[in-house]
Structure formats: structure tokens, C-alpha cells
Amino acid sequence: MIVGEQKPLAEIKEIVGPYRKLLILGCGTCVKTCFAGGEDEVATLASALRLIFKKEGQNIKIEEFTIERQCENEFIQEASEAIGRNDSVLSLACGAGVQAIARRFAKIPVLPGVNTTFIGVLESQGVFTEECSGCGNCELAIFGGVCPITRCSKKLLNGPCGGSRHGICEVSPDTECAWQLIIERLEALGQVHNLRCYISPKDWSSSNSGGPRRLVREDHII
Amino acid sequence: MKMEHMSKLEQILSRGEFAVTTECGPPRGADSEVVIKKGETLRGYVDAVNVTDNQTAIVRMSSISACTHLLNIGLEPVMQMVTRDRNRIALQSDILGAYSLGIRNILCLSGDHQIFGSQPDALNVFDIDSMNLIRTVKTMRDEGKDMSGFDLKEPPKMYIGAAANPFADPFEYRVIRLAKKIDAGTDFIQTQCVYNMERFTEWMRLAREEGLTEKVQILAGVTPLKSVGMARYMSKKVAGIDIPEAITKRMGEVPKEKAIDEGIKICLETIAQLRDIKGVSGVHIMAIEWEEKVGEIVESAGLLPRPL
Numbered sequence: 001m002i003v004g005e006q007k008p009l010a011e012i013k014e015i016v017g018p019y020r021k022l023l024i025l026g027c028g029t030c031v032k033t034c035f036a037g038g039e040d041e042v043a044t045l046a047s048a049l050r051l052i053f054k055k056e057g058q059n060i061k062i063e064e065f066t067i068e069r070q071c072e073n074e075f076i077q078e079a080s081e082a083i084g085r086n087d088s089v090l091s092l093a094c095g096a097g098v099q100a101i102a103r104r105f106a107k108i109p110v111l112p113g114v115n116t117t118f119i120g121v122l123e124s125q126g127v128f129t130e131e132c133s134g135c136g137n138c139e140l141a142i143f144g145g146v147c148p149i150t151r152c153s154k155k156l157l158n159g160p161c162g163g164s165r166h167g168i169c170e171v172s173p174d175t176e177c178a179w180q181l182i183i184e185r186l187e188a189l190g191q192v193h194n195l196r197c198y199i200s201p202k203d204w205s206s207s208n209s210g211g212p213r214r215l216v217r218e219d220h221i222i
Numbered sequence: 223m224k225m226e227h228m229s230k231l232e233q234i235l236s237r238g239e240f241a242v243t244t245e246c247g248p249p250r251g252a253d254s255e256v257v258i259k260k261g262e263t264l265r266g267y268v269d270a271v272n273v274t275d276n277q278t279a280i281v282r283m284s285s286i287s288a289c290t291h292l293l294n295i296g297l298e299p300v301m302q303m304v305t306r307d308r309n310r311i312a313l314q315s316d317i318l319g320a321y322s323l324g325i326r327n328i329l330c331l332s333g334d335h336q337i338f339g340s341q342p343d344a345l346n347v348f349d350i351d352s353m354n355l356i357r358t359v360k361t362m363r364d365e366g367k368d369m370s371g372f373d374l375k376e377p378p379k380m381y382i383g384a385a386a387n388p389f390a391d392p393f394e395y396r397v398i399r400l401a402k403k404i405d406a407g408t409d410f411i412q413t414q415c416v417y418n419m420e421r422f423t424e425w426m427r428l429a430r431e432e433g434l435t436e437k438v439q440i441l442a443g444v445t446p447l448k449s450v451g452m453a454r455y456m457s458k459k460v461a462g463i464d465i466p467e468a469i470t471k472r473m474g475e476v477p478k479e480k481a482i483d484e485g486i487k488i489c490l491e492t493i494a495q496l497r498d499i500k501g502v503s504g505v506h507i508m509a510i511e512w513e514e515k516v517g518e519i520v521e522s523a524g525l526l527p528r529p530l
Contacts, residue, residue: 154306154332154346158353158402160395161332162387162414163461170461171335183395195398198357198406201310201350201369 001121002030002094003128004114006041009048012090015111016049019060019088024049024113025079025101026066027093034128036114037092039066045092045113061086070097076104083108136206136213142194144185149202151178157199229326229381230298231270235410235439239529240497241504243300243412243441244516245272246292248283257283257291260513265297267517269528270327272300272412272506276307279339286320293324300383301325304333309349310358314368317359321378329383329412330355334461353406356384360407382407386440387414388425389464397428404438411438412506415445417465419495426499435501442496445508446515447485450474486519493523 006012016022024042032038046064053060065082067075070093083089083101088109091098094116102110118130133150140147149155153171160179163170167180186192204210234241244264249256264271271292275285289299301320303313317328332352336344350358359382361367366377384403388396400411416422422442429435447453450473457465469488476484489507496502505525509515520526 153335153337154351155348156332156351156353158351158399160390160392160399161352161462162385162390163335164390164392165461166391171337177391179395180392183392195395196402198353198402200357201354204349 001033001119002096002116003034003118003120003130004031004036004094004116005034006036006045006092006114007112009045009052012045012113013049013052016060016088016090019109021061021063021086021088022049023063023065023079023082023086023089025070025083025089025091025093026064027070027091027097028066028068029071031093031097031114033122041092042066070094071100073100073104076101080104133207135202135204136210137203139199142197142199143182144189144191144194146178146181146185148178148182151176151181155202157202227324227326228379229270231300231327232381232409234269234529235503237529238503240525241270241439241441242268242520242525242528243270243272243504243506244268244513245274245506245508245510246288246513247274247277247511248285248288250280250282252283254291257288258295261292261295261297263514264516265295266528267520267526268507269504270298270300272302272329275302275304275331275333276339277302278334279306279336279341279344281340286316286323286325289320289325290323298327299325300327300329302329302331303355304331305348305350305352305355306333306336306346309347310369313350313355314358314362317362317378317380318374321376321380326379327381327383328359329385330359330408331385338461352384353402356382356403356406356408364407381409383410383412384408385414386411387462388416388422389414389418390462393421393425396425397432397434400429400438401432401434404434408438410503411440413440413443414462415443415508416492416496417463417469419492420466421464422496423499426501430501439503440501441504441506442499442502443506443508444489444492444496445510446489446512446519447473447481448512449478449481449485452485486515486522489519490523493519493525 024046026039026042027037042064046062050062067079069075083105090111090113091101092113098112119132120128120130123129135149152159153169164177167177169175169177186194246260273285273288276282285301289301292299330352336342336346359380363379366374386400453465453470453473456463493505507516
């Protein structure tokens with residue numbers, strides 16, 4: 001899923017400050033799962049902001065609404081009335097959601113309430129880890145299912161570097177050495193020979209380096 | 223213009239003579255005199271001088287220019303090149319430029335992560351890794367082609383080096399990685415500094431077993447310790463350094479004013495032991511910001527005079 005983290009309250013307060021009628025719009029998919037922008041977070045944030053503004057004697061009306069996904073027009077449609085009633089939208093979706101909403105409503109400012117952090121997994125309760133860079137050309141087969149492009153701090157394809165110690169990356173004691181994980185995994189799979197394979201330079205053209213990407217599925221176009 | 227002169231380091235190693243290299247860190251400033259002064263203290267003591275490439279991710283005079291200053295005073299540089307700061311286009315361009323300036327040796331590295339430097343907010347590039355940089359230089363040299371397959375008019379005939387760290391984990395994989403670097407085109411290896419002789423000896427044994435010492439010249443790294451504090455700091459804070467407790471203890475047991483002598487003594491003992499290991503073709507003395515000590519170490523180690 002796409003993992004995100006709600007922006008600090010002070011920052012949110014600052015960016016919604018100029019407006020008088022605010023819709024806090026939640027998204028019920030990825031950001032809900034990572035507790036950043038689902039219905040519950042919308043309610044908590046709305047209460048917190050109401051309290052702050054009341055204390056400061058500011059009259060800002062806050063409405064709450066959550067849709068299933070902010071990245072699909074079919075769901076965005078459900079929010080159009082609520083958006084129309086307000087002079088601003090604070091989207092708690094990922095960056096894609098914020099932009100999809102902004103695209104549909106040309107005259108209403110759509111503000112981000114969440115920092116989109118990465119594509120990752122829920123490692124344990126409250127802990128998320130980055131696993132995929134969305135490079136557009138998945139090579140996990142040769143790396144035993146561990147992505148060095150995302151999980152090695154240097155994106156080494158022929159690692160590990162000299163900074164791998166006791167399975168830990170030199171960059172941080174909290175970071176596992178991706179190459180140690182790759183080696184262990186290949187050992188478990190009986191594919192250690194992969195380690196001797198020379199991996200040629202990555203073709204980054206399928207990644208964001210090649211410019212913003214567009215996926216066309218001819219078979220789905222009617 | 224034809225530029226046929228060959229790497230001196232390559233000539234020495236291919237004659238089977240024990241080589242001595244050292245390291246020179248360029249200044250955090252634009253003064254060429256700093257490089258020249260460091261270079262002068264090394265004259266006659268070493269066969270080649272590595273010039274670091276923004277080591278520990280701190281901005282310094284570029285390796286390529288500091289190498290040129292050394293060339294101008296008649297020293298032979300080894301240009302270190304990391305893949306952290308430049309993409310494949312810039313790397314290849316600088317390899318061509320370096321050769322055109324008379325640089326004949328290159329050490330291909332991925333580079334310290336920028337988090338250890340003075341500008342941790344920098345973007346890292348790592349477009350290609352060190353393995354692919356080695357292969358790129360080899361293809362440029364032997365096939366005369368750049369990475370796109372374009373025929374280069376004057377291929378850069380570089381003598382290609384790479385680093386190896388026998389002290390990083392997982393140990394069993396270190397020799398496989400060395401083999402990969404050799405397959406990619408490495409002519410010589412300079413290792414991380416050796417303090418843990420037991421582990422280094424075992425790594426060399428495994429390398430010999432795989433026949434790797436027949437294919438590559440291995441220069442073992444050494445770094446003289448200045449104090450027990452330095453030993454502790456390097457052991458704990460510098461990635462990939464392994465200093466056994468016995469060495470730290472030895473540094474701690476001498477009075478403070480004798481620590482430097484003890485560090486040099488340990489370094490000389492290490493060099494003597496390294497010379498006895500089959501497959502070790504030379505030493506790489508990394509006296510960090512202590513270049514003036516290199517001559518003394520080389521002389522006391524009985525490695526003078528250097529071959530011409």
C-alpha cells in the first residue's frame with residue numbers, strides 16, 4: 001500500500017488558516033490502513049482544529065467527509081456536493097488523491113494534510129517499512145524477493161558494500177542490510193548462484209527518471 | 223595526440239615487485255599548494271598516490287584536479303571515483319577527461335553514503351554501482367566503446383582498481399564479491415585497512431583457493447593509529463573497520479606520548495606480516511591527514527628504494 005503520515009497539526013493549521021469553510025476529506029483505502037487519512041483520522045483532526053480555532057476566537061466551519069478512494073472519479077463524484085458547499089478542501093489522501101481532487105474542482109483550493117512517504121508494508125502494529133520504489137521494471141526474481149533498489153541505501157545491484165556489519169546497514173542501526181537479507185533468502189531457496197551473477201546497470205527509463213509515467217491498458221479501453 | 227605512456231603502478235605490479243601506494247585527501251578549498259605540499263612529502267617513498275573523491279561525502283577539491291596537480295610535480299596518481307555523485311554520463315565523461323590529462327589509474331568505488339558527510343540533505347545518485355563502473359572502464363579501455371556502444375576515438379587505457387573489504391559481513395560472501403569484481407575487469411585491489419590479521423589471512427586463503435590471486439594484484443590496506451581514542455572511534459564509528467580488542471588494548475597500555483610510536487610499530491608489524499602472505503602484492507598506506515608519516519613508515523618497513 002501507499003504509506004502516509006498526517007502532517008503536524010501546527011502545519012495543517014497554518015495552511016488552512018486563510019479559509020472560512022473547510023472540508024476535511026478522508027480516503028478509505030491506503031491512508032486509512034496506515035492511520036493517516038481514514039474516517040477516524042478525519043474526525044480526530046476535525047475535533048482538534050475546531051478546538052484550536054475556537055480557543056483563538058476564529059470562526060472557521062469544518063465539515064467532515066470520507067470517500068472510498070480519492071484517486072478514482074467514480075468515488076470523487078460522491079464528494080462533489082460537500083466540496084461545493086465549502087471554500088477549501090483539506091485532503092487526507094496521498095499525493096495522487098490530492099491531485100485527482102484538485103483536477104476535478106478547478107476553483108477550490110485543495111490542500112494536502114498528509115505526507116506521502118512510500119510504498120510499503122505493515123511490518124507490525126504501528127510499524128511500516130518501505131519495500132518498493134515503483135521503478136517500473138521489477139527484478140525481484142533474481143534477488144530472492146528482496147528489493148535492493150529500495151532497501152539498499154546505495155541501490156547496489158551487485159552488493160553488499162563494505163558497510164554491512166552483522167546484518168545491519170552502515171547508514172542506520174535500524175536499517176537491515178538488504179544484501180544480507182538477499183543472501184539469506186537465496187541460501188534458503190538454494191539459489192546462491194544468483195550472487196555470482198553480474199547484474200548490469202539498471203534501465204531507469206521505466207522509473208520516474210524517465211519523466212512522469214502513464215500506463216495504457218488497451219484491453220480495458222472501450 | 224597519442225598518449226601511450228603506461229601506468230607505472232601497473233608496470234611495477236606486473237614485474238612482480240612489491241608495490242607501495244598511499245592516499246592523499248584533497249583540501250576543502252581551492253588551493254593547489256596544499257596538494258602539492260602533501261605530494262612533495264611522498265616523493266620517492268611510494269609508487270602511486272590515491273586521490274580520494276569527496277571522501278566521507280564531504281565537499282573537497284575534485285579528485286581529477288588534485289590528480290592533475292600531482293602529475294604536474296611528477297607523481298603518479300590513482301584517481302578514486304565514486305558513483306554517489308555522478309550519473310553514468312558524467313562518470314564516463316570524467317574518465318575520458320582524466321585520461322586526456324595523463325591519469326592512468328582509477329579506483330572504482332560506490333562511495334560513502336552522504337549521511338556521513340557534511341551535507342546529508344544531498345541527493346545521492348548511485349545510477350550505477352561500483353561493479354558496473356569497473357565494467358564500464360574495462361569496456362572503454364579494451365573494446366574502445368562507451369556504455370552506449372559508441373566507438374571512442376582515443377580509448378582511455380586505464381589501469382583498473384577496486385576496493386575490497388574482508389571485514390564486512392557476511393564474510394562468506396566477500397570472496398564471491400571479489401570474484402565478481404575481477405570478472406568485471408579489476409586489475410588491482412586495495413583493501414580496507416587490516417588490523418584483524420586472522421580474518422584477513424582467512425580471506426586471502428579463500429581468495430587463493432578460488433584462484434583469484436592469480437588474476438588480480440592485491441594491495442593490503444594499512445592505517446597507522448595515532449591514539450587509543452582513534453582506535454576506539456574507528457572501531458565503533460567508521461563503517462567496515464574491524465579493530466580487535468588486543469590492538470586497542472595495546473594502544474591504551476602505552477603512555478600517551480608514546481602512543482604515536484606504538485601505532486607506527488603496530489603498522490610496521492602488520493606490513494611485515496602482510497608481506498609474508500601469499501598473494502599480497504603490495505601495501506596501501508592510508509595515513510589519514512598524516513601524509514608526512516608515510517615516508518618514515520615505508521623506510522622503516524624496509525621498502526626503500528622504490529623501483530623506477
